[in-house]
Structures are given as structure tokens and as C-alpha cells.
Amino acid sequence: MGPESRVRVTVVGVGAGGWASVDPAGRGAVHRADVLLGGPRHLAMVPDAAAPAAIRETWPSPLLDGLDALLERHDGRNVVALASGDPMVSGIGSTLVRRLGPDAVRVLPAVSSAALARARMSWPAEGCAVVTLVGRGTDRLRRHLARGRRLIVLTGDADGPAAVARVLVDEGFGASAMTLLAELGGPAESRRDGTADGMLGVDGAALGLVCVECRGARGYSRAPGLPDDAFENDGQLSRRPIRAAAVSALAPRPGELLWDVGAGAGSVGIEWARGASGCRALAIERDAGRADAVRRNAARLGVPDLVTVVEGAAPDALAGLERPDAVFVGGGGSRPGVLEACWAAVPAGGRLVAHAVTLETQAVLAEWHRAHGGELLRYAVDVAGPIGAFTGWEPMRPVVQWCGVKPTAAESKQDPEEGDRS
Numbered sequence: 001m002g003p004e005s006r007v008r009v010t011v012v013g014v015g016a017g018g019w020a021s022v023d024p025a026g027r028g029a030v031h032r033a034d035v036l037l038g039g040p041r042h043l044a045m046v047p048d049a050a051a052p053a054a055i056r057e058t059w060p061s062p063l064l065d066g067l068d069a070l071l072e073r074h075d076g077r078n079v080v081a082l083a084s085g086d087p088m089v090s091g092i093g094s095t096l097v098r099r100l101g102p103d104a105v106r107v108l109p110a111v112s113s114a115a116l117a118r119a120r121m122s123w124p125a126e127g128c129a130v131v132t133l134v135g136r137g138t139d140r141l142r143r144h145l146a147r148g149r150r151l152i153v154l155t156g157d158a159d160g161p162a163a164v165a166r167v168l169v170d171e172g173f174g175a176s177a178m179t180l181l182a183e184l185g186g187p188a189e190s191r192r193d194g195t196a197d198g199m200l201g202v203d204g205a206a207l208g209l210v211c212v213e214c215r216g217a218r219g220y221s222r223a224p225g226l227p228d229d230a231f232e233n234d235g236q237l238s239r240r241p242i243r244a245a246a247v248s249a250l251a252p253r254p255g256e257l258l259w260d261v262g263a264g265a266g267s268v269g270i271e272w273a274r275g276a277s278g279c280r281a282l283a284i285e286r287d288a289g290r291a292d293a294v295r296r297n298a299a300r301l302g303v304p305d306l307v308t309v310v311e312g313a314a315p316d317a318l319a320g321l322e323r324p325d326a327v328f329v330g331g332g333g334s335r336p337g338v339l340e341a342c343w344a345a346v347p348a349g350g351r352l353v354a355h356a357v358t359l360e361t362q363a364v365l366a367e368w369h370r371a372h373g374g375e376l377l378r379y380a381v382d383v384a385g386p387i388g389a390f391t392g393w394e395p396m397r398p399v400v401q402w403c404g405v406k407p408t409a410a411e412s413k414q415d416p417e418e419g420d421r422s
Contacts, residue, residue, distance in 0.1 A: 013110035016186030038082030086112035143302025172217030236264035262331025266294030374404030
């Protein structure tokens with residue numbers, strides 16, 4: 001279903017105080033409802049007299065599989081959905097907006113659990129980050145870890161605090177302060193303080209979250225150029241300085257999608273996803289062993305939900321993929337049709353960056369530079385290494401980089417002698 005659907009849904013946030021905490025606007029919406037949707041706990045909070053005419057129905061399980069059919073069944077009725085706190089914070093409100101479009105959903109939020117947590121911890125909003133693990137794996141927490149950083153982690157179940165503690169300990173942050181908050185804003189509100197080391201076996205609450213003040217290791221920078229040993233690899237890895245140059249040329253912007261073609265260890269796509277907010281990557285890799293390594297590297301570096309592996313060889317494996325904002329070709333650039341397919345896929349203003357080590361692929365990039373303009377660079381990097389009892393320079397294999405920006409239709413018609421062809 002899309003934004004054109006006639007289904008209208010009002011989402012009412014309910015605080016931990018239950019029905020008594022719902023404001024007059026939310027109560028009015030519930031009173032007028034033809035259909036009241038929610039989990040069993042939320043529906044039980046609403047007295048019969050508060051929604052006298054409403055059909056009460058619980059969410060389907062699994063939710064996403066049955067949601068569209070549920071909404072279709074009540075098409076044209078006044079539908080009200082109940083949710084915890086702010087429905088737009090990892091809640092049903094966000095899901096409904098994605099399904100129906102913003103014009104079809106009205107949201108009446110309660111105070112979010114994250115806002116209450118900041119108040120209990122006396123943490124300014126600008127000084128901490130909210131990380132949701134609800135419906136997601138704990139590996140995504142890893143990219144947010146850095147010494148001194150404050151995190152509010154939405155866990156979603158009783159096992160969450162122990163899982164958060166395990167990630168912290170695994171990453172060298174076992175000394176981090178952990179505060180478990182449960183039933184925020186309700187009569188049963190509770191708090192438990194400790195460290196990650198001491199909370200590996202702790203039981204949490206179904207309606208709880210974890211506040212973390214990171215202590216211990218420094219963590220990895222979000223800037224491109226992670227150490228080479230951060231990636232499991234079989235030698236098919238863009239080395240640190242070359243990788244940083246690639247990500248810089250790709251110029252990730254928030255919310256953009258990258259194709260990492262010939263992904264190898266997946267390092268470029270992973271660095272892309274760790275950078276600007278909301279960036280995603282499709283890692284196209286024909287070798288099954290390397291594809292598995294990409295998945296493990298993405299999980300280890302905190303972007304398992306942002307890097308998706310596509311097994312297959314380009315250009316055939318590119319057919320039908322979501323259109324990218326930028327493409328990196330780290331392998332297979334000399335294969336017929338690869339660069340052509342990538343160039344055709346990027347929109348106007350999109351970027352294509354290709355690397356070449358072999359003379360054959362370098363010749364292909366030189367021809368692309370002649371035909372399409374852009375920028376052609378050659379990186380030759382020396383690394384200090386031992387020579388007996390002394391130290392000398394050891395050259396890495398030179399890498400040629402071509403970077404092109406897809407012109408608009410108007411720019412394509414411009415005489416190359418009169419303007420910039422890049």
C-alpha cells in the first residue's frame with residue numbers, strides 16, 4: 001500500500017502510567033475510534049467506556065507480514081493505533097508512515113522513553129545518542145562505541161541489557177557505566193547501576209532501556225581509513241590509505257546508497273556505511289567465501305543492517321538492484337560491460353570511482369578518462385619496514401583511480417571544449 005491509500009490511522013502514544021497518562025487529544029481520538037489496534041497490554045489499558053464503539057484488534061504476528069491485510073480490512077473506518085511513548089521512536093508510527101505515507105498517518109505522541117531517560121540521567125540531548133536494537137541485532141551497537149560517549153540503548157526485551165554488556169566487553173569497554181531503567185514514568189519505575197563487566201548475566205525488563213557511558217577502549221573512528229587488520233580478508237583488501245582516498249572520492253552524503261562492485265573484504269562499502277548518517281551499501285561479490293567475510297566484517301564493525309551482500313558477478317548481478325547514488329568498482333573493472341552498467345545506473349550528479357592495479361585495467365580507466373572526463377589519479381605509497389637492523393621504504397603496488405560525476409542532460413550537451421567535462 002502507498003500514500004494514495006484511503007486508510008487513515010491515528011497513532012496515540014501511551015506512557016508507562018497507562019490510560020491515565022494519555023492527554024485529552026489522545027483520549028478524544030480513542031473515543032471516536034471505529035477500530036482500536038494495539039498489543040494486548042495496550043488494549044487492556046483502555047476502559048470499555050473510553051472506546052464504546054471500537055472493534056478491538058491485536059497486531060498480527062509477524063507484524064509486517066499481516067499489516068497490509070489488516071489495514072485493508074478496515075479501509076474507510078476511523079482507525080486508532082496504540083503505541084508506547086513516542087510512536088516515531090522505533091515504533092509502529094514509523095512503520096505506518098512507511099506503509100501509508102505521511103499524509104495518511106496522524107501521530108499523537110507521549111513523552112518518549114529516551115526523553116525520560118535523559119531526564120533521569122541529567123544528560124543533555126546534544127550530548128548523547130539514541131541507538132535502537134528493537135527488532136535488530138546487537139552488532140549495530142558496535143559502530144557507536146567511543147571513549148566518553150553517552151548512549152541510550154533501546155533494547156526491547158529482558159535479554160537486552162546482558163546482550164549490550166557482552167558487546168561492550170567484547171569491544172574493550174567492560175569498564176563502561178551501565179544504568180538499567182525500566183517502566184519509566186510509571187509507578188513501577190526502577191533503576192539499577194553498574195558496569196558492563198558486572199552485568200553480563202543480568203535480567204532486564206520488557207519495558208526497559210540501557211544508558212551507557214563508554215569507558216575503556218578508544219573505539220574506531222568514523223572517518224575513513226580503518227586499520228587493515230580491522231577487516232577479515234584473504235588479501236583482496238583495499239589498503240588503508242587507498243581506501244580512505246576511495247571513500248573521500250565517493251563523497252558519501254546522508255542517506256545515500258553505494259554499490260561496492262567486486263567488494264572483496266567489503267572494506268569500502270563498510271567504511272561508506274559507517275560514515276554519513278543513513279548511508280547504505282550493496283556489496284556485490286562473486287566469491288562465496290569473500291561474501292561471507294563481508295557479512296562478518298559488517299557485523300564486527302557495526303553495520304550489519306546497512307551493508308547487504310549480493311552474491312554474483314558484475315555486470316549480470318547488477319540487474320534489478322536498487323539504483324545507487326555512487327558506485328565503487330574495486331575489482332572487475334576490465335570485465336566487459338561492468339563500467340558501462342555502473343555508469344548507466346548512477347543518476348545525474350552520481351559518482352563512479354574505479355580502482356585499477358593491473359596495466360590492463362589501468363588502460364581501461366585511461367580510456368574512460370578520455371571519453372568521460374573526470375579525474376584520473378595514480379597513488380604510489382611507500383610504507384616503512386625493516387631492512388635487517390635498519391628501516392627502509394617498501395612500496396605498495398601503485399593504484400590508478402578514476403573518479404567521474406554523472407553530468408546532467410544539459411551538461412551532456414555542452415561542448416567539451418567550452419566547459420568542464422567532469
